[in-house]
Amino acid sequence: MLLAGFGLGLSLIVAIGAQNAFVLRQGLRGEHVLAVVLVCALSDALLITAGVAGVGALLQQVPWLLVVVRVGGAAFLLAYAALAARRALRPSGDALDADAPVRRSTPGAVVLTALALTWLNPHVYLDTVVLLGSVAATQGDARAWFGVxxxxxxxxxxxxxxxxxxxxxxxxxxxxAWRVLDAGIAVVMVAIALSLLAGLA
Structure with a gap:
């Protein structure tokens, strides 16, 4: 069950998304990487634990809550996409050379962005709380190991x-390369935001 949970969890997390794009960019910049990794991993751990505990079934009974999260998440992603597009079109030179000094963001700003990209993304709830939770529920007494x-x-x-x-x-x-990365991040963010809004129809 441990390996089954590991396999399913990895297959859901590896998909390209807003969270992964942010972690990649911070890793490339070497900027507050440990803080970002901890925020994302601990957030996932909390959400997966909630799913294994059966919270997913409760979420499905409160559909308006997911609507609120979808709208808020889409708005945030579109704003972040605009910033990434601006960096791609008008690079400021703060992160174009890996060996040059860069204009660093504050730890607080980086952590808040990581939290927002995680907790304002409805796909995170659908994947970890609902989907993983549903599969874990079929594992009987071994569902705790599945969650681990x-x-x-x-x-x-x-x-x-x-x-x-x-x-x-x-x-x-x-x-x-940085311009291409930022352009790609902008496209991914817009695509995710549009998919969230399309889900409201």
């Missing part, structure tokens, strides 16, 4: 993504 496996998958993924991103720094020593 899913939590471990989250920790391994975010740690690898955040701290492993440094291996790509030679690629991002070229200014154009």
């Amino acid at each position: 496996g899913a939590v471990l998958a989250s920790v391994v993924w975010f740690t690898g993504l955040g701290f492993g991103a440094r291996l790509l720094r030679p690629v991002f020593a070229r200014p154009g």
Whole structure:
């Protein structure tokens, strides 16, 4: 059950999304990486635990709550997409050269952004609380181990993504690479925001 939870958890977390894009960018910049990894991994652990405990069934009984989260999440993602698009179109030079001094964000701002990208994203609730919770409910007495496996998958993924991103720094020593990354982040954010709003129809 541990491996089953690890496998399903990893398959859901690895998908490209707003959270992963942010962790990757922070890892490339070498900026407050540990804080970002801890926020994402601990948040996932809380959500997975809630799902395994059966909170997903309660969420399905309160549909208006997911509507509120969808709208708020879409608004935040569109705003973040606009910032990423601005960086792509008008780079400020603060992070284009991996070896040059960069204009660093404050730890508080980085942590708040990581929290927002995690907790304002309805897909996180659907994947961890509802989907993982539903599968865990079929595991009987072994569902706790299933949940532990899913939590471990989250920790391994975010740690690898955040701290492993440094291996790509030679690629991002070229200014154009950062512009492509920011453009890609903007596109991903807009696509996720639109999918959230489309789900309201």
